[in-house]
C-alpha cells in the first residue's frame with residue numbers, strides 16, 4: 001500500500017481511532033493533517049508519534065460542526081500543502097440518554113458534529129478532489145448505525161445518516177475518480193470500552209463471535225485499504241470491523 005505524495009486530513013486525529021488512522025496512513029507514506037478541537041496536547045502527541053516513525057504530520061484546529069471554521073481550516077490546508085487527496089471523517093461524540101428524556105440540545109449537538117460535521121468536511125474537500133480527478137473519502141460510522149441501541153437514539157440516527165450521505169456522495173463523485181466509503185467499527189478497545197463495568201463487558205463479549213474487542217489498528221487497517229489504489233473500484237460501501245458481531 002503506497003500513499004506517498006498524498007495529503008490526508010483526519011478529523012479527530014488527536015486520540016483513539018483517529019490517532020491510529022493518522023499513524024497508519026503516515027506509515028503508508030501520506031502526509032497527515034491531524035485535526036482536533038479541544039486537546040492540542042493530544043494532537044501534538046499524534047504528530048510526534050507520526051514523526052517518530054519517520055512520517056510527516058501537523059495539527060490543525062477546527063470544530064467540524066462549525067461550517068465557517070471547516071471552510072477556513074480546509075482553505076489553510078490547501079494554501080499550505082497545495083492539495084487534499086484523502087479525507088477521513090472520524091471525529092465523533094456521544095450524548096447518551098433515553099429518547100423520552102433526551103435533552104433537545106443533546107440530540108442537536110450529536111447531529112451537528114457526527115452528521116453535519118461530515119457534510120461540512122466533504123463539502124470543503126470534494127472540489128479539490130474532483131479537480132485532481134482522484135480522491136478518497138472514508139467516513140467512520142458504527143455498528144450502532146445498523147442495529148440501533150437503547151440510550152443512543154441520537155448517535156444511532158447520526159451514524160445511520162452517515163451511510164446515506166456516503167452512498168449519495170459516492171454516486172455524485174464516482175465519475176471524477178473520487179470514492180466514498182464507510183467503516184463501521186463494533187466495540188473497539190478505547191477509553192470508552194475501558195469504562196464499561198464487568199457485567200456489561202461480559203454481555204457484549206458474549207455477543208461477539210471472536211470473543212474479544214477490536215483494536216484501533218483493526219479500524220485503521222480497513223481505512224488505509226479504502227484510501228489505497230488497491231481499492232480504486234470500491235465505492236459506496238461499508239466495511240464492518242466488529243469481530244462478527246453483526247454480519248450485514
Ligand code: NDP
Pocket residue numbers: 011012013014015016017018035036037038039040042043062063064065090091092093113140141142143184185186187188189190191192193
Ligand atoms: P475519542 O472520543 O477517543 O476521540 C474523539 C476525537 O474526535 C478526538 O480526537 C476529538 O478531538 C475529536 N472531536 C470531537 N468533537 C470534535 C469536533 N467538534 N471537531 C473536531 N474534532 C472533534 O473517539 P473514538 O476514537 O472512540 O471514536 C472515533 C470515531 O469512531 C467516532 O466517530 C466514533 O463514533 C466511532 N466509533 C468508535 C467506536 C469505539 O468503540 N470507540 C465504535 C464505533 C464507532 P479532541 O481530542 O480535540 O477533543
